[in-house]
Every structure is written in C-alpha cells, then in structure tokens.
Amino acid sequence: MEDFILQMQNITKTFPGVKALDNVSFDVRRGEIHALVGENGAGKSTLMKVLSGIHVYGTYEGNIVYNGEIQKFRSTRDSEHAGIAIINQELALCTNLNIAESIFLGNEIKNKQGIINWPETYKRTSEALERVHLSINPETKVLSLGVGQMQLLEIAKAISKNARLLILDEPTAALTDDESARLLSLIREFRSEGVTCIYISHKLDEVMSIADTITVLRDGQTVITKARNEITKSEMISYMVGRSLTQMFPRREHHPGEVLFEMKDWSVDHPQIKDKEVLHNININVRRGEIVGIAGLMGAGRTELMMSLIGAYGNNIRGQAYYNGEKIEIHSSEDAIKNGICYVSEDRKRYGLILMQDIRFNVSLPVLQRLSKGGVIDDNELLKEVAEYVTALNVKTPSLEQLTRNLSGGNMQKVVLAKWLMTHPTVLIMDEPTRGIDVGAKVEIYNIMNDLVDKGMSVIMISSELPEVLGMSDRIYVMHEGSITGELDYRDATQELVMEYCTGEKHMNKNN
Ligand SMILES: Nc1ncnc2c1ncn2[C@@H]1O[C@H](COP(=O)(O)OP(=O)(O)OP(=O)(O)O)[C@@H](O)[C@H]1O
Numbered sequence: 266m267e268d269f270i271l272q273m274q275n276i277t278k279t280f281p282g283v284k285a286l287d288n289v290s291f292d293v294r295r296g297e298i299h300a301l302v303g304e305n306g307a308g309k310s311t312l313m314k315v316l317s318g319i320h321v322y323g324t325y326e327g328n329i330v331y332n333g334e335i336q337k338f339r340s341t342r343d344s345e346h347a348g349i350a351i352i353n354q355e356l357a358l359c360t361n362l363n364i365a366e367s368i369f370l371g372n373e374i375k376n377k378q379g380i381i382n383w384p385e386t387y388k389r390t391s392e393a394l395e396r397v398h399l400s401i402n403p404e405t406k407v408l409s410l411g412v413g414q415m416q417l418l419e420i421a422k423a424i425s426k427n428a429r430l431l432i433l434d435e436p437t438a439a440l441t442d443d444e445s446a447r448l449l450s451l452i453r454e455f456r457s458e459g460v461t462c463i464y465i466s467h468k469l470d471e472v473m474s475i476a477d478t479i480t481v482l483r484d485g486q487t488v489i490t491k492a493r494n495e496i497t498k499s500e501m502i503s504y505m506v507g508r509s510l511t512q513m514f515p516r517r518e519h520h521p522g523e524v525l526f527e528m529k530d531w532s533v534d535h536p537q538i539k540d541k542e543v544l545h546n547i548n549i550n551v552r553r554g555e556i557v558g559i560a561g562l563m564g565a566g567r568t569e570l571m572m573s574l575i576g577a578y579g580n581n582i583r584g585q586a587y588y589n590g591e592k593i594e595i596h597s598s599e600d601a602i603k604n605g606i607c608y609v610s611e612d613r614k615r616y617g618l619i620l621m622q623d624i625r626f627n628v629s630l631p632v633l634q635r636l637s638k639g640g641v642i643d644d645n646e647l648l649k650e651v652a653e654y655v656t657a658l659n660v661k662t663p664s665l666e667q668l669t670r671n672l673s674g675g676n677m678q679k680v681v682l683a684k685w686l687m688t689h690p691t692v693l694i695m696d697e698p699t700r701g702i703d704v705g706a707k708v709e710i711y712n713i714m715n716d717l718v719d720k721g722m723s724v725i726m727i728s729s730e731l732p733e734v735l736g737m738s739d740r741i742y743v744m745h746e747g748s749i750t751g752e753l754d755y756r757d758a759t760q761e762l763v764m765e766y767c768t769g770e771k772h773m774n775k776n777n
C-alpha cells in the first residue's frame with residue numbers, strides 16, 4: 266500500500282465572489298518533493314493556507330487527512346504541532362528582531378521562573394543555522410539580511426520546530442541563481458532525512474529538476490498529478506494555461522529611433538561609508554521604440570541605479586540625466602512621472618501597493634491629477650481606463666473593488682504594472698517585471714512591452730532572468746559591482762557572454 270503523509274480530500278474554499286478552491290483533492294507521499302504549479306490565482310497558496318491552519322477548520326469544506334487522521338487545525342500553531350511548517354510567499358519575518366529572537370518568537374525557551382534562557386536560545390539558534398548552512402552570528406538583525414538569507418532563516422525556523430512536512434510557497438522568486446541552487450540542494454538534503462516537501466514555483470525548470478511528483482492546479486481545480494519523469498515541461502505548461510504556448514518570448518522587429526533618455530557620468534556615493542561609491546560613472550541610454558535590458562547579479566547596482574534616478578539617494582549623486590536631449594532634474598518619482606519616466610519597483614509590497622485599498626484606488630493613484638479638470642475627477646473616464654488595463658493584464662479578480670491584499674501574489678504584481686501604465690509613460694523602467702508571474706501572464710507582459718515600443722515608447726528592463734533579457738531586449742547593458750562592464754546588441758548576446766560580463770570576468774573598459 267502506498268504511504269501517504271497527506272491526503273487533502275474534496276477541499277472547497279470560497280471568498281466573497283471567488284471560489285478559490287473547487288473540490289480539490291491532493292495526495293502527497295511520505296518523503297517526496299511534490300511540486301504544486303499553476304497560473305496566478307489558480308489557488309496554490311490558498312490550498313496551502315487551508316493545510317497549515319491559516320484558513321482555519323470550519324471555513325472550508327472537505328477533509329485534511331494527515332498521518333492517517335482527520336485534522337482540524339485552528340491555527341498555524343496546531344499544524345506546527347503536528348509537524349507541518351509553511352514558508353509563505355510573502356515573507357513574514359519581524360525584521361527589527363535579531364535572528365535568535367526571530368526564530369524563537371512565540372516559542373521562547375524559558376526556565377522554571379518563566380525567564381528566557383538566552384544562552385540556550387543562542388545555542389539552539391546556532392544549531393538551526395548550521396542545518397541550513399548559514400554561517401552568520403545569531404545576534405545579527407534580521408533587517409540586515411538579504412532575501413536569500415531571510416529565506417534560509419525561515420527554513421531554519423521551520424526545521425527548529427521539527428517539521429516533517431515543509432511547505433515552500435515560491436521560495437526562490439527573489440533569489441539569485443546561486444542562492445536558488447543552494448536552497449534546492451538543501452531541500453534534497455532534507456528529503457534524504459525523510460522530510461516531505463510541497464514546493465510551489467513558477468520556475469518550471471526548477472520544478473523539473475527537483476520534484477518527484479507534480480500536481481497542476483487550474484481555476485481552483487486539480488488538473489493532473491504525474492510523476493516528474495512522465496511529464497514534459499511543455500505538457501506542464503499546457504495543463505497550466507489550458508492551451509499550448511508556442512513562443513515564450515514573442516520577439517518582434519523593433520525600429521529604434523533617436524535617443525530619448527540618457528544618464529551620463531552617473532556616480533552615487535555610499536550613503537553610510539565615506540569615500541565609497543555604490544555606482545561608478547554609469548553611461549546608459551535608451552532610444553525611442555527600443556527595449557534595453559540591464560543584466561547583472563544581485564547586488565550589481567541595477568536597482569540602485571534606478572532608485573538613485575528617482576531621488577532615493579538624495580544629494581549623493583554626480584551625473585546628469587537627459588530627456589530628448591534636454592537636461593532634466595529629478596528628485597522624486599513624481600518628478601520622474603512629470604518627465605514621462607516611470608519606474609516600476611521590484612518590491613511590490615514596499616513600494617507598489619496600498620494593500621488595504623482596492624484595485625481601483627491603487628491603479629488610479631498616480632493619474633488623479635491627469636484626469637481631473639478644475640479639481641474634479643472625471644470618474645467615468647477614470648473607471649474606463651482602470652478597467653482597460655486591468656483587463657489587458659488579465660488580473661484575476663471578481664471586481665475592481667477587491668482589496669489588493671486579497672489578490673494572489675502574481676495578480677498584485679499585475680496591478681502594480683497597471684497602475685504605472687496608467688501614467689502613460691514614454692520611458693518605462695521595469696525592475697524584475699515578471700517576478701512571481703506565471704508563464705501565461707509573462708507572455709502577456711512581453712506582448713504589452715512590444716506594443717509599447719511599437720508606439721514609440723522606450724522600455725528599460727532590469728532582469729535577473731537571462732532568458733528573459735536575451736529574449737526581449739534589443740540591446741543589453743551588463744552591470745557588475747556598480748559599473749557597466751558590457752554593452753551588447755541582442756544578436757551578439759549569448760548567456761555565456763552575458764555571464765562573463767556579470768561576473769566581471771570580461772570588462773569593456775579593460776583589455777581582455
Ligand atoms: N483572503 C482572500 N480574500 C479574497 N480572495 C482571496 C483571498 N485569498 C485568495 N483569494 C483569491 O483566491 C484565488 C486564488 O488565490 P491564490 O493566492 O491561492 O492563488 P495562487 O495560485 O497562489 O497564485 P500566485 O501564483 O499568483 O501566487 C484568487 O482569485 C485570489 O484573488
């Protein structure tokens with residue numbers, strides 16, 4: 266008989282106006298890595314929240330059979346107690362704590378008098394960090410960790426609670442290739458120790474490399490469960506989107522015109538460290554009707570370049586920006602928008618959305634001025650435009666009045682994009698535009714980028730995904746340690762070549 270650690274039976278979960286899960290059954294064998302894939306809004310995170318007691322017993326229909334018994338989890342504490350740990354899509358670490366405090370938050374090690382036993386806490390923290398191969402002082406503030414380290418810390422936290430079933434919801438979305446590889450090997454290590462893992466990801470290559478079994482969800486229903494070696498990547502995609510995708514990167518012939526936007530001799534001082542530069546003498550430009558990609562490893566300075574453009578580094582900047590040949594001064598994102606330049610941040614939670622407000626409010630925000638005449642907003646026009654972009658981007662929602670906090674991760678990202686497209690920018694700077702977005706929606710976003718440049722707009726795309734950079738850009742700049750190390754026409758670019766510039770092995774201003 267097969268040994269299932271988990272059987273979710275006929276699970277149905279509804280939210281006002283949305284049937285997120287529609288009679289889903291989902292079985293997981295003990296000790297396997299089971300990937301859960303599907304489009305944005307398919308119901309993956311919801312299914313895992315039901316399993317882990319975030320959506321409590323009584324708010325869904327169906328049964329959770331775990332270790333042979335029906336479970337009635339009323340909190341994550343209950344599911345943790347049973348050996349289930351979930352690492353959510355949107356990380357939930359309390360960042361003002363240090364590592365040890367964060368790991369044992371709500372689970373403090375106390376002596377008989379109820380006083381926290383710090384030596385023991387730090388010892389156990391060190392052990393937990395060792396399990397995830399994170400060599401770092403337990404007193405380090407969580408705030409100062411990178412995304413990759415935070416992800417490992419979350420896992421350390423789960424493991425320290427003796428989890429036997431580990432749920433990872435898009436753990437590598439914000440990680441570099443290196444960090445992802447480390448995480449994947451760690452998960453394999455846990456498997457060899459008998460830990461079962463449910464793994465959600467939009468990175469299908471990753472899924473193919475790590476999963477033993479794959480389940481595809483679509484529109485709140487299970488489409489299929491297959492052993493990894495019985496399914497191909499393109500089959501998986503067609504199960505996800507309900508059609509086959511012939512072309513991942515819809516490359517179109519662009520006809521770049523004159524230079525529209527330019528940054529010259531751009532240098533930025535380190536905000537804290539004297540005499541240290543974050544960016545050194547950057548020169549980049551983008552033409553009308555052109556997509557320019559900026560490649561680089563995490564920490565290469567790509568986001569800093571764009572954040573410094575919109576005033577995030579105050580006066581620590583030297584250099585000039587030009588729009589249409591004229592020098593422009595930008596000190597804020599409002600200034601940028603006035604100049605037709607719009608920066609779509611990579612960090613949607615922090616800079617992108619007001620989560621307690623609905624889609625309509627969020628998307629309207631940057632354009633209230635444009636659409637108001639004499640202080641009165643043209644509501645009809647506003648609503649029409651909002652609906653237009655929300656439809657074009659295929660945002661999955663029952664209505665425009667849905668609070669953005671209730672959207673799935675990928676749909677939040679689309680709303681951010683819709684919001685910025687509303688400003689009708691002529692230079693659109695997109696930082697990791699398809700992070701966490703499903704394959705079908707990725708192609709939609711690429712098509713939108715192509716449409717924009719067809720109309721004569723310029724797009725600058727920062728991306729850590731090389732296939733995306735190579736597939737979409739007309740021209741590519743590569744950054745390494747705060748400098749531009751290479752500039753390539755797409756026809757000359759290969760993954761290997763771009764990587765050589767990314768690592769600084771090749772440098773256009775040095776002879777090699
Ligand atoms: N708290 C909530 N209130 C209302 N609707 C919700 C809530 N949580 C999820 N939904 C809706 O349920 C559906 C499934 O969302 P879910 O987050 O499970 O998708 P997902 O498969 O994880 O997508 P993604 O890949 O974008 O993360 C979506 O339509 C979403 O808007």
Ligand SMILES: [Mg+2]
Binds near residue numbers: 309310311673675
């Ligand atoms: Mg999700």
